[in-house]
Amino acid sequence: MKTNAIIKYFILTVIVAVISCTTGKKALQKGDYDASVLKAVSRLQNSPKNAEAMEVLSTGYNLALQDHLRKIADAKLSTYPFKWESIMYDYQKINELAENINSCPACLLLVPKPVSYITELNDSKYYAAAARFASGLNLLNQKNRTSAKKAYYEFEQAQKYDPNFKDVKNKMDEAYWAAVARVVIQPVLVNSSRYKLSNDYFQDQINQFVANYQRNKFIIFYSEEQATNQRITPDQVLSLNFDDFVVGQTYIKEKVENLRRDSVAIGETRDRKTIYGTVKATLSVFEKTISSSGLLGLTITDWKTKQVLRNQKFPGTYVWQDRWASYKGDDRALSNQDLALCNHRQLLPPPPSTLFLEFTKPIYTQLVNDISYFYANY
Template sequence: MKNISRLRYFIYLSLIIIGGCTTGKKALQKGDYDASVAKAVSRLQNSPKNSEAMQVLKTAYDLALQDHLRKINEAKLSNDLYRWESIMYDYQKINQLADDINSCPACLVLVPTPSKYIQEVADSKLNAAAARYNSGLGYLQTNDRQSAKKAYYEFEKAQNLQPNYKDVKAKMDDAYWAAVTRVVVQPIILNGGPYKLSADYFQQQIDQFISSYSRNKFVIFYGEEQATNQKIIPDQVLSLNFDDFMVGQTYVKERIEKLKRDSVVIGETRERKPVYGTVKATLSVFEKTISSSGLLDMSIMDWQSKKVVRQQKFPGTYVWRDSWASYKGDDRALSNNQLAMTRRKEVLPPPPSALFLEFTKPIYNQLVDDIGYYYNSF
């Protein structure tokens, strides 16, 4: 019986705690008036006669309204450039409270005419857009890229607050092109030879990267031919050249192993009993490696000053390997793996153009990572 009484007590206590939370009482005690109103409204929608929620709603709504109006008045008296966004936010919160109450019949009995500020929201949006627009004009007059970038974001916020405000779209466009860094990427020059096709493919990968680059919208890459056709005056020129490369350096290493195995059946007696003995063999293992490597130089030059602002070197290496073996003597001296190796034949290595392409793969990965890192902050 005692256990049942305790269980009932804890259930009752839990209901009181849960009830206190869902009616908004705790939020009210913490001074979170908006949350208190929302919870009280939710409770009254499900339980219209909940006395605690009714009491909480009336008190919380009055306090929430007073709190938002106080913040609005304080903001209007401040010199904060963006004060109208704060004012708009508080008016919107008041309107949200009214919408919540209007959706609850039991709540309207307690708060029959919740305040709404429709025109005030529209006016504050307009004033907020004007503040952002004027701020953007100020940044744009500074005539440097970082200020133009700030101007772009100010015009963008003005556009979001008040679509088609004045000539904000045109100003956004002006700010964008004033903030953009135009980078012309010069092609890698590799005259003729067996590697030209591979170098062209490597160049195509770089061209594809710069054409799809989107990490920073204030940086635009142009190929040299594209820049010429569009008469682009670059801000920077990015040059790529191989300082050096070596393809097909071949090494062949032979390793000789003397093998023997005891207790191997080498015959039988007249009585057909096995005769055990030792078998021997000489195993020659051949290991062939073909090494290819190169070093790519990347330099970025400021077009106006003709000074190199960044220079990096990216190494790449690719090693092709093959192995096979031969033996002399009794094959029973060899393990299964060794015997399988003797059945392999030397294979033809990839052509030089393929080896060239392989060592450029790690170079490409380093290159695009560095370009992305460098231009991310522009």
């Protein structure tokens, strides 16, 4: 075991040494000029007189700089509306190379004045923001939710390039509220006062789900009360009602078995020898099953057009069971499991309100998954 550990340590040390000793020559040969410069800088920081790294840095930096400047010049001639983003990227790469070289004294002997384009980078960020801002305005002027959603992301991108660009923050807010879909959720309907408390609990679970919903920022859910208090005109209405439900359907099954066991000690002779014989019993096993089930209907309707956008049904079932037994005859004919069933006291079933709540649990899971799926990319 000790030998294996030494071998593993040696292999790891060699790998680390090989990685740390790279000079960037292979990257240079492959035309990855940026990588060749960064690797050469890293090598010279650890070994300032490494001849190969020095050669790679001198050659690689010039090639990298010319490559980025060529790409910038080509992009400036392009008619692509977002060309300033690629220009910005190349200026950033040039400046990163300069920062790395400036952090390496040995590198500065080879490249005394690495070029930085600070002003040019800031200008490219401004123009990149301007292009995205203009695109956002065009989309927002189309006056529809889909375009407003795209406009929001355009303004968001513009703000990343230049946080203070014009009134980009206000335009983001304007686009967001133009893109938002306001969904009012009506209370769950159940045509029975007997199950009101259980239905209220089910309703609370739904309320918690929509209150914490964050999958799509452009969807806002409101209860009917919230919509009324805030004077919200909905875009959609989501209604839920139990189309059908049955609580407490009871079934009792009885299974009768005739049991016998041979070679059971049933007594003794006068000279105290054990007498073996057969014992018999009749076992009655009872199974009570209480089934509750329901069907929840989901309908999503467009408020203005009254068009039904989604109509789904979600079934749920809960089955409660209890088993017990009784016997007649000799209990020695029964197994330990049979005896346990005979000693088991019949349980009281849950109240109807609990049964109602239990069959709604699988319905709730289906419901929230369906709502999440429908609004995921809405």
